[in-house]
Amino acid sequence: MPAENSIPVSADALAHSQHVSVFLRAQIEQAGGWIPFSNWMHDALYAPGLGYYAAGNTKFAEPAADDPKQLKGDFVTAPQLTALFGLTLANQVAEILKQSNALDILEFGAGSGALANDVMTAMDALGMPVRYQILEVSADLKARQQQRLAVWGNRITWLERTPEEFSGCIIANEVLDAMPVELFAWSAQGELQQRGVIWNGQQFDYQDRTANAALRATVPQRMPALPDYCSEINLQAEGWIKSLGQWLTRGAAILIDYGFPQHEYYHPQRHRGTLMCHIQHLAHDNALMAPGLQDITAHVDFTAMADAALSGGLEVYGYTSQARFLLNAGLSEVMMKQGDLSARGHTNLRVAIQKLTSEAEMGELFKVITIGRNIDGGLIGFTRGDRRDSL
């Protein structure tokens, strides 16, 4: 775990983090000295003008032009890495749109806007004049997206809230992992505890309390009591998925994120959970450090996501690794169509494909799940290696 002062941040950034700390201390005080971890994660990421995603601090990495292995920023996502990701994903989007008899795409959490740009480019090349909507919770990122995507005019618009009804294709890349999770711990005596955050007079610290009703009703269904075991549960993401069932009338949502099925998620050896923070390409698990300056994420329990979809009246059309999904959806063909065959262009493509598909990089840890209703299914992204039976 890195010490707070071991990461080189500017004086301005440090001053900003101190403002966020003052805000969080006030939140803790108002709540009587303790807040659930989900409140901490929400405010550290999304408190207006303060949180990591809400105050201009998000640093999506881009590969350096002269050396694609060099990445600057806090963390990299697949659309930031290469346009091949969005251009390939678009093949799956196109199939879902055809099966839905619709031309509408809705992206949640569009980050820098890179994926929207690549999918729009691909849809135009396929001769499908789609309408693209974005729902983004961060006002700062929304402004950045509007600037980057201005070239598409009113073919891309932003929503303030989920629509009443929607037919078409929904996309969310690395959004579930950015939703605030609850932390829980099984004590040495086998009691279920909820982990929250206090101010101990000198610094923020964790403190466990008896688990609330929501945790008591869910955690024991998913894992046995294991002494000295701590992990997370993403009830907000489950609620979000379930709510899709209320307004997605025809179509499917492609959700891409890192994670595993439940039996792997709550494996006895994963006794410290999956919480991960990113700052300047340093990954660590100290979520109480440098609030406002670092990303905080947790892996996704895909069994819980599939169960939430089913209880929302949706179907699960496929679940597989990112590598398998992209290869099924035509990554090789998309790559062959890329024009730059110079030695450098070729190297850049090779590096990007390696990162997207290699087991040691994003290929295996990242998964794709597709849920929805009223379409035929049999989707191209899952033609080989569909792992729904592992959920």
Ligand SMILES: C[S@@+](CC[C@H](N)C(=O)[O-])C[C@H]1O[C@@H](n2cnc3c(N)ncnc32)[C@H](O)[C@@H]1O
């Ligand atoms: C890790 S970033 C991923 C950005 C982008 N999708 C990409 O792949 O580069 C998470 C994004 O999700 C957004 N976000 C988090 N929760 C959201 C929600 N409930 N609805 C919409 N956007 C959300 C964040 O503001 C941010 O844009």
